[in-house]
Amino acid sequence: MVKIVRKKVLNPSVTLLEVEAPRIAKKAQAGQFIILRLDEEGERIPLTIGDYDREKGTITIMFQKVGLTTQLLGDLNEGDTILDFVGPLGRPTRPELGSDVKRVCVVGGGVGCAIAYPQAKSLHEEGIQVDVIAGFRSKDIVILEDEFKAACDHFYLTTDDGTYGEKGFVTDKLKALIEAGNHYDAVIAIGPVPMMKFVCKTTEPFGIYTLVSLNPIMIDGTGMCGGCRVTVGGEMKFACVDGPDFDGHKVDFDELMNRNSVYREREAREKERHACRMEELAAHMIH
């Protein structure tokens, strides 16, 4: 059981929670994730570790309210508890980049920026030159702008509708930067699967190594079920233990999108149960 010590609403659908989890905080590295379960009837969901504080012993998660569990999680407050919180899981990103990387472009899409941010921050702290492109649908959902500015060398913000920053997609900006002569040893793309797929399509002709953080459906997160299997370079990989980061030019994104849609109808039904589950959860916490 972990306690929520800080809650911050980043935008109408994205919430930040900082929880007390000293053992995980001691070990966590950028790119790793946790699995949580809210209560006895709850499902296990994976969330990337957004930040960690080894001294305070806390872990920060940021998530979008997209279904039943994230809705319930988003409704929790400071002082509330989460029944199960396991981690750090998966392999950290840094070793995947190699030791001689000097300049990196981190590309975040929507809530993916919450995961792109710690990546940018840790690479920047290491002395690597970091450019960030953060893309959002429109102005009202922009998150972490100030945090990003403090954690990179150049920050570019795009909105699809042009209500803030530059109008266009992250791929437009990335292509423009590369064509303008910016040399990147690697690109890290984190966001919705179609966005990561198109970032990879953008970098492929330039031969820039592109790392993506995959988000398949997971249950245990420790390699015992294969629910999170993805095809990378023609081989079956389990994202929870072999990843979640992979060479984006080798990933079968269409297969991933297909596998992620298996329970869509059921998820829509579940969301309607939100109200009554919230009451149950509240009752559970009072006891």
Next chain:
Amino acid sequence: MPNMSLTKNPMPEQDPNVRNHNFKEVSTGYTAEMAIDEAKRCLNCKAKPCVNGCPVNIRIPEFIAKVAEGDFQGAYDVITSTNSLPSISGRVCPQETQCECHCVRGKKGEPVAIGRLERFVADWYRENVNAMPEKPASNGIKVAVVGSGPASLTCASDLAKKGYEVSIFEAFHTAGGVLVYGIPEFRLPKAIVQNEVDKLCALGADLECDTVVGRTYTIDEMFEDGYKAVFVGSGAGLPMFMGIPGEALAGVYSANEYLTRINLMKAYREGYDTPVKDSKAVAVVGGGNVAMDAARCAKRMGAKVYVVYRRDEASMPARREEIHHAKEEGIEFLFLNNPVQILDDGHGKVRAMECVKMELGEPDASGRRRPIEIPGSNYELEVDTVIMSLGTSPNPLIRSTTPGLEANKKGCLVADEETMATSREGVYAGGDAVTGAATVILAMGAGKKAAVAMDEYLQEKYGK
């Protein structure tokens, strides 16, 4: 007067066409009268060959004699002096290849129903007494147990009884390993597993769930934190796939995933959040006990179910009883059939599985006749879900994060057969982590042997 009936007292069971719609236990267990009557079939022979067949050395004729007298508490005391988990082993042990296959009565007629009697005694105790054990005086020595499946629970229990300060580290949110995520409720009710875990905690063992050893906490850190010895009972949980086209389609599961969703996450129950696919027709590929469990779960979820197995019925590794139960419940067996590919419905979901018929050729290295494809016999089996139950191997996480821990080519930890000691001083291992996927009772036996060796090692090094 001994009962000279040539057959065992039959086990009362739910009707097949009722039980294949619910997750309640299939067998309802002996009544006291049935148990006493069956116990009288035991001849209490001098040689006691049954005991040699039991990996945890239960004093079988002795406990059965108590049952015959109607002294069920006495019978429970005899069993639990060597076996910590009788309500579990009485249910899931393959007695036909262990204790019962050595029974003298089995030479002419059926052996004594040792497993059913063991189960009866454990259930009687839980329903009528259910006293929690008392915590023995501590000897002050800390030991760590990795995993909480049958090997670990047995090892932890034996060490706790000797006064060690035992901490169990489990990756999942619930203790029990395969007993909770793999074996379904209708074979082993989860409340029974929980009761055994509660007893272990009453003995003083400390259970830390949500701890992934190798990630959250390492074996080296355990020694730094003052643990003097570690038992690794992390099992063999890594599922295998066939490597055929279509295995990534939506609707293809490993048996581990399917069973975890249903058993651990309770996807079969109203009100639980974890989804599982609604299936009309399911193909389960494989012929082991796990395949039987997956098939019988799928049946209870309302699907038409096929078991697709590449050899013949006699070669199936599953227990006869499980195959029999599955057939009674309406599951169709396609022997000498093998999947070639899984076919797409055009939207990324399973439409059918293409199979090829097989025939048996010459014996292979394992001594079993090798299945060979019959060319041109391919056909499509109309299914919307495929569950791959091809076996499992040990997860690499612990061996890859523990320097000096030797593993073989198959990824199994190398341990001494008698002491279960690994290549690292103070680290012992047992169960599927050492043997690869095997049985619950063999894991319990390994946990028991390790506890004896760990006690000797610790007493020599740290005892007074």
